[in-house]
Amino acid sequence: MQRLRRTMMFVPGNNPGMMADAHIYGPDSIMLDLEDSVTMAEKDAARLLVHNALKTIDYGNTEMVVRINPLSTPYGKKDVEAVVKAGVHVIRMPKTETAEEVVELEQEIIKVETELGCVGRTQIMAAIESTLGALNAYAIATASKRMMGIALGAEDYCANLKAQRTTGDSPFFGMELQMARQCIVTAARAAGIDALDTVFSNLNDMDTFRREVEMIKAMGFDGKSIINPRQIEVVNEIFAPKEKEIEKAKTILAAIKEAEKRGSGVIAVNGKMVDRPVVIRAQRTIDLAIASGIMTKEDLA
Amino acid sequence: MNSIKDRAAQIAEVAKQMNKAVYNDSTVKKDPTPRFELQHKCNKVVTLEEAIKKSGLKDGMTISFHHHFRGGDKVINMVVAKLAEMGFKNLTLASSSLIDVHEPLIEHIKNGVITQLHTSGLRGALATEVSHGLMEKPVIFRSHGSRGYAIKSGELHIDVAFLGASSCDPMGNAAGFSTSENAKSICGSLGYALPDAKYADHTIILTDDLVNYPNQHNAISEADVEFVVVVDSVGDSSKISSGAIRDTKNPRDILLAKQAAKVVMNSGYFENGFSMQTGSGGASLAVTKYLRQGMIDKGIKASFALGGITSHMVKLHQEGLIGRLIDVQSFDKVAAESLMNDPLHKCVSANEYAAMLEPGSATHFLDVVILSALEVDVNFNVNVLVGSDGIIRGAIGGHPDTAQDSALSVIVCPLLRGRIPCVVDEVTTLITPGSNVDVVVTEYGIAVNPNRPEIKERLEAAGLNIVDIHDLAAKARSIIGDPAPLPFGDKVVGVVMNRDGSVQDVIKNIVG
Numbered sequence: 126m127q128r129l130r131r132t133m134m135f136v137p138g139n140n141p142g143m144m145a146d147a148h149i150y151g152p153d154s155i156m157l158d159l160e161d162s163v164t165m166a167e168k169d170a171a172r173l174l175v176h177n178a179l180k181t182i183d184y185g186n187t188e189m190v191v192r193i194n195p196l197s198t199p200y201g202k203k204d205v206e207a208v209v210k211a212g213v214h215v216i217r218m219p220k221t222e223t224a225e226e227v228v229e230l231e232q233e234i235i236k237v238e239t240e241l242g243c244v245g246r247t248q249i250m251a252a253i254e255s256t257l258g259a260l261n262a263y264a265i266a267t268a269s270k271r272m273m274g275i276a277l278g279a280e281d282y283c284a285n286l287k288a289q290r291t292t293g294d295s296p297f298f299g300m301e302l303q304m305a306r307q308c309i310v311t312a313a314r315a316a317g318i319d320a321l322d323t324v325f326s327n328l329n330d331m332d333t334f335r336r337e338v339e340m341i342k343a344m345g346f347d348g349k350s351i352i353n354p355r356q357i358e359v360v361n362e363i364f365a366p367k368e369k370e371i372e373k374a375k376t377i378l379a380a381i382k383e384a385e386k387r388g389s390g391v392i393a394v395n396g397k398m399v400d401r402p403v404v405i406r407a408q409r410t411i412d413l414a415i416a417s418g419i420m421t422k423e424d425l426a
Numbered sequence: 427m428n429s430i431k432d433r434a435a436q437i438a439e440v441a442k443q444m445n446k447a448v449y450n451d452s453t454v455k456k457d458p459t460p461r462f463e464l465q466h467k468c469n470k471v472v473t474l475e476e477a478i479k480k481s482g483l484k485d486g487m488t489i490s491f492h493h494h495f496r497g498g499d500k501v502i503n504m505v506v507a508k509l510a511e512m513g514f515k516n517l518t519l520a521s522s523s524l525i526d527v528h529e530p531l532i533e534h535i536k537n538g539v540i541t542q543l544h545t546s547g548l549r550g551a552l553a554t555e556v557s558h559g560l561m562e563k564p565v566i567f568r569s570h571g572s573r574g575y576a577i578k579s580g581e582l583h584i585d586v587a588f589l590g591a592s593s594c595d596p597m598g599n600a601a602g603f604s605t606s607e608n609a610k611s612i613c614g615s616l617g618y619a620l621p622d623a624k625y626a627d628h629t630i631i632l633t634d635d636l637v638n639y640p641n642q643h644n645a646i647s648e649a650d651v652e653f654v655v656v657v658d659s660v661g662d663s664s665k666i667s668s669g670a671i672r673d674t675k676n677p678r679d680i681l682l683a684k685q686a687a688k689v690v691m692n693s694g695y696f697e698n699g700f701s702m703q704t705g706s707g708g709a710s711l712a713v714t715k716y717l718r719q720g721m722i723d724k725g726i727k728a729s730f731a732l733g734g735i736t737s738h739m740v741k742l743h744q745e746g747l748i749g750r751l752i753d754v755q756s757f758d759k760v761a762a763e764s765l766m767n768d769p770l771h772k773c774v775s776a777n778e779y780a781a782m783l784e785p786g787s788a789t790h791f792l793d794v795v796i797l798s799a800l801e802v803d804v805n806f807n808v809n810v811l812v813g814s815d816g817i818i819r820g821a822i823g824g825h826p827d828t829a830q831d832s833a834l835s836v837i838v839c840p841l842l843r844g845r846i847p848c849v850v851d852e853v854t855t856l857i858t859p860g861s862n863v864d865v866v867v868t869e870y871g872i873a874v875n876p877n878r879p880e881i882k883e884r885l886e887a888a889g890l891n892i893v894d895i896h897d898l899a900a901k902a903r904s905i906i907g908d909p910a911p912l913p914f915g916d917k918v919v920g921v922v923m924n925r926d927g928s929v930q931d932v933i934k935n936i937v938g
Contacts, residue, residue, distance in 0.1 A: 146842070
């Protein structure tokens with residue numbers, strides 16, 4: 126089953142209380158942050174804390190991501206070393222603008238992994254937070270085999286675009302991010318990796334949050350970056366497949382099983398041809414349904 | 427002839443046989459004072475000092491109080507200061523609970539005015555001092571139901587009760603609210619004061635609103651009241667709330683509350699006509715919110731809600747989801763006002779609420795109770811009184827009463843509070859025995875008492891994450907490590923009474 130990334134919860138890397146039990150709320154991924162939520166004075170302490178959290182806390186099946194400081198800062202390389210040694214699943218690179226930056230990060234990772242004897246263990250995701258990054262999205266997404274996803278960082282992107290962030294009451298809600306979102310989701314799909322949307326930071330406006338999640342789901346995103354456990358339920362609910370979709374997916378998967386038995390490649394369900402992309406979508410629907418708790422693996426049998 | 431004159435000899439004869447006097451009309455003189463004026467001349471209304479003197483209070487006796495004003499209570503400190511001033515010594519103080527605001531008692535204990543305490547809880551500086559061995563005699567801790575019964579049975583004999591009331595008429599009809607325009611305070615139910623009023627040798631009402639006779643919807647009857655004392659203030663109503671009344675935004679509390687609500691909804695007891703009680707902590711309050719949604723979704727209505735009543739419960743009642751509210755203590759102003767205005771919102775005494783040996787107690791008819799805990803251990807024992815540092819910092823309240831009597835008791839307790847493990851191998855102090863605890867909800871999973879296999883089966887069928895309680899304790903230990911043993915001394919500073927009147931546990935002093 127392909128890993129789901131409906132929710133990637135940001136947790137400040139200098140907050141042990143939040144780091145200790147972030148997984149109990151059930152996010153698909155947790156992103157421990159060493160970058161923007163940690164002040165200069167606390168960079169070293171936070172790095173040590175994140176290293177030890179990854180090594181000691183049992184996060185279960187949650188995917189563990191660490192957002193490092195840019196390699197151009199005095200902290201970036203130390204961050205890479207500390208988190209790779211701690212066995213992080215994914216390093217998230219902030220403010221990525223070019224493929225070369227991804228390659229540079231990969232070289233740093235390889236150095237540490239070679240030392241540890243585990244080359245290839247660490248995946249990379251890139252946050253795209255500028256217009257240049259958006260236009261280079263495909264190059265970034267394909268810069269390394271380690272790339273597992275690209276994500277939008279809206280605040281920096283908007284500053285760079287010289288646009289204001291729109292709010293839920295604006296008729297142009299979300300317009301400023303339209304292009305970046307489409308670049309990212311298209312590039313991710315072309316590269317065969319995941320696309321994650323930016324955070325929504327107004328926790329008091331759950332209605333607009335819901336609208337935004339519905340919108341990005343419709344656009345094709347795999348999930349959303351979140352900043353509070355309260356946002357998880359809303360995202361999961363919206364990403365949960367509807368009953369009809371599940372029934373259809375089940376029929377398709379059953380038909381393809383049957384066809385495989387017969388040794389036939391192409392099948393038809395209800396008179397429509399079913400090819401590979403349809404099967405992939407059906408499988409994803411089932412994965413989502415199981416992850417959402419709507420159905421169990423036993424239901425498939 | 428058969429006039430009264432003719433019967434005089436027989437009247438005298440009968441009177442003699444009955445050892446009674448013969449009625450003498452000439453001694454009766456009618457008082458022409460207008461009655462409105464007369465009620466204010468009632469000799470029950472006296473000063474505090476007069477009331478104390480006339481009550482016959484002596485050194486060594488037992489005085490009692492209620493804590494319905496919680497953090498806003500002014501009666502205990504006022505009365506004990508007066509008793510100290512009048513030179514009383516060696517008194518036993520039996521309050522339904524004691525909290526931070528009662529810190530001045532420390533001085534009165536040091537000066538020998540108060541030499542023993544009976545209470546449900548102890549908090550703040552007084553609790554810390556007691557834990558360090560302030561008193562010679564141990565504090566006797568009882569649950570609310572247990573206290574009521576101990577007073578009734580005479581095990582806890584009260585000589586003089588000093589009971590604050592938000593309104594009282596000159597005859598002593600008293601209530602926890604006032605409908606007069608001079609109303610100064612409101613605390614709602616006077617449930618914990620009712621056994622005192624009824625069974626104390628002498629009952630003195632202190633009120634900050636002396637209203638005209640008859641004071642209606644009175645909780646305490648004039649028949650039980652000897653004196654009425656008017657004071658400036660009996661309590662600050664803004665402090666009766668036990669914490670945040672608004673919805674919690676703490677994600678952990680929300681997670682715990684949702685899980686607890688799912689437990690209730692899948693327990694087999696979530697049926698039309700069920701009854702429920704929840705505590706007043708953040709997570710417990712939130713449970714009410716999620717249960718509400720479940721009740722609406724499934725079309726289920728509760729027959730009654732019991733206990734400390736909160737604004738959340740009042741809301742469900744007003745929406746028609748709960749038939750009646752049975753209120754031994756109003757946890758906030760909204761609840762107190764509802765008690766004043768709503769005939770289906772009923773005030774009950776501690777005995778009617780939760781006494782083990784009284785068959786009519788409401789807890790006997792309670793389906794589900796949601797409770798919190800400071801600690802739970804692997805045998806499902808619960809501690810709500812003594813902190814993990816060995817310092818007394820809580821209250822028994824109705825915890826053991828409701829856990830034992832309800833059909834299903836659910837404890838909501840985080841696995842960890844900061845660096846403090848809350849699921850442990852053995853609780854610091856035994857308050858509610860594990861045999862009465864059915865389900866423990868933590869953020870790391872739900873543990874079901876092995877005594878209740880059918881509950882475990884139902885919750886598993888509903889897809890809830892059921893874990894072994896030993897695994898929870900091990901999980902806490904793996905994160906936090908083994909805490910250092912507490913530096914207990916050898917002196918017994920507290921005694922925990924079981925509801926049946928037996929001694930259940932003792933609390934030792936903490937050193938350093």
